[in-house]
Amino acid sequence: MTTAAVAGPCFDTAREVADAVLYEGYVLYPYRASSAKNRMRWQFGVLVPPAYGLDVGEHAWHRTECLAEPRAGADLVVEVRFLQAQRRTVQQVEPDRSTRTVDRLELPDRVLVPWDEGVEATVDFRVPVADLCAAGGQPVTFPFRRPAAEEVEDVRDASGRVVGRLVRRRERIDAVLRLSAVELPGPYQVVRLRAVLENTGEWSPGVGRAGDREAALPHALVSAHLLLGLTAGSFVSMTDPPEWAAKAVAECRNERTWPVLAGTDGRADVVLSSPIILEDHPRIAPESCGTLYDATEIDEILALRTAALTDQEKREARGTDDRAAAVVDLADSLPPEIWERLHGAVRSLREVTDGPPVLVTPGEEDSALEDLMTPQLPWWDPAADRSVDPGTDHVLVDGTPVRAGSRVRLRPGKRRSDAQDLFLSDAPALVEAVLHDVDGLVHLAVTLDDDPGADLRRQQGRFLYFQPDEVVPVEAP
Structure with missing residues (x-):
């Protein structure tokens, strides 16, 4: 008798956010290889070869630990995702059909330059949770490899003549995923899952090249992260665990990654373990018009800046990377209704x-x-103390009663530490309220005569404050 395969967890929702993690910082505005921001590449989740990772602050592995409540017969499904740095060199074709490597190749619509492109890599694993628990905490090992490869692309001009070549080279990557699970004691059927992803490549920097990051990057797993799912059961939130799980969550060790719940429609059957700290159930803003590779920026501002690049800057961006070219084309083609949506919601x-x-x-x-x-x-609470009323109370300044509605000139004292107040010396102002604090001191809330936002300050109860000896009464006009 045959049995139907158990359906796996749905990673679709998690992948939307995972793609943003995968390409975060991939190429930054102004999207040109010559930009200083784009000379130091790959900032997040870089798992370097072990020989390079010694004493340089970058590591060959990261570890994820989280709690799960698997049901009987549940499988753990793991998707390893990363970018492989693909080194691109530019060659120019000479009249005699020979080629030579160049720093740039000028074309009418783009300027091609050497660049490291990112190639997506995904490796899937599936193992019964019961098998992991039966191993008694010993890891089950899943090695994998990305082979070296080389590709050549002809570059043609507007007439179709071959004027250059792009040579793309990928180096071999060797890595391993180690999975283990331990059942925790107690009334709840809880398992602590551990996933260690490690670069095991044998690359070495060579003589005189210690600390050569550029040489190590093609052998690294870039922006590496994990999607973990249960075919039956759920994970426990590591950010906001239930009270019964708080102690066990605190004992989990996550190094260089952080796991968050990322199931479809708020479900807890999927976890995204990311090198960027996220909240549970992260999502892409529906107003986002496309991938801009810099989630720390505001989409509207970034798109406006991109659209405002000069034609020459856009040619350089288009020649830097196909994804950068897509950003330029996107910014140039956004209709008015999308700009309006980007303005905020x-x-x-x-x-x-x-x-x-x-x-x-x-x-x-x-x-x-x-x-x-x-x-x-009222912006103040009259029920708190009916013995005072900021709108009617007054204070004597040089023998003159000063109350709400009085006109004064500001004379900030030198004892004040706020330099902004010193700039207001001799400025005409209107007293809005007389306030008493818990120490018995009196403060005058004022608005400046030339402040265009004075009405807004009155609506919100946000004023400038001075003490009585820092104002001079002015006769009403």
Whole structure:
């Protein structure tokens, strides 16, 4: 009798975020190889050959540990994902059909230069959780290899004539994934899973090349991360574990990676272990128009800057990398409605008083914000102390009563440490309130006469504050 294969976990949602991790920092604005930001490549999750990783601050392995509650017969499915650095050199074809390596090759639409491209690599493994537990904590080893390869691409001009060649070379990569599991004692059926991904390549830097990162990168696993899934059961959140699991979570050791829940529709059957710290169930913003390779930037600003590059800068970006060329073309082709969407979105609004979030229909954000900006209650709480009232209290300054509505000139004292206040010396201002603090000191809340945001400050109760000996009363006009 045959049995149907157990369906694996769905990695689709997790892959969207994992792709952003895979290409984070791949090529940065202004997307040219000549840019200083693009000369130091590959910042995250680089697993270097062991011979290079000695005493240089980069490592050959990373470790993921997390808790799982597998059901009977569950399999652990692991997807190892990384980029392989592919070194590209540029050759020019001479009139006699010979070739020579050059630093740049000028074409009408692009400028080709040497560059390290990233080739996606994925390796899948599947093992019953029961087999891992039966090994008593000893790792089950899964070695894998990426073979060396070389590719040659002809470069043609507008007439179709071959004017150059791109030679792409990939080096061999050897690595191993070690999986182990231990059942934890207690009333809950919990397993501590461990996944160690290690570069085991035999590359060595050679004489006089110790610390040569450029030579080591083609032999490295770049932006390496893991997707782990259970065919039956769930993982425990490492960021916000339930109380019963808090101690066991604290004992897990994650080195150079961090696992977060990443299942579809909020499920806990998938974990993304990333070299970049994320929150549980991370997701790509729906407003994002495409991959810009720099998640620390605001998409709108980055796209605007890219669209504003000169024609020569765009030629250099297009020749740097096909993915950089796609970013330039994307920024040049965005329609107005996408720019408007990139300008921002309000997910929900909530009043500062207690209450549920105020949901806003898309397109009505401005009116909703205006409603929240309109004060429904005084910005101070009269119930706290009815013996004072910032709107009617006054203080004597040089024998003159100063209260809300009084006009003064600011004379900040030298004892003040705020240099910004010193810039306001002799500035005309309007007293908005007289305030008393818990130490018995009196403070004057003021707005500047020439402040275009004075009305907004009044609505929000955000003022400049001075003490009575730092103002001079001015007669009302």
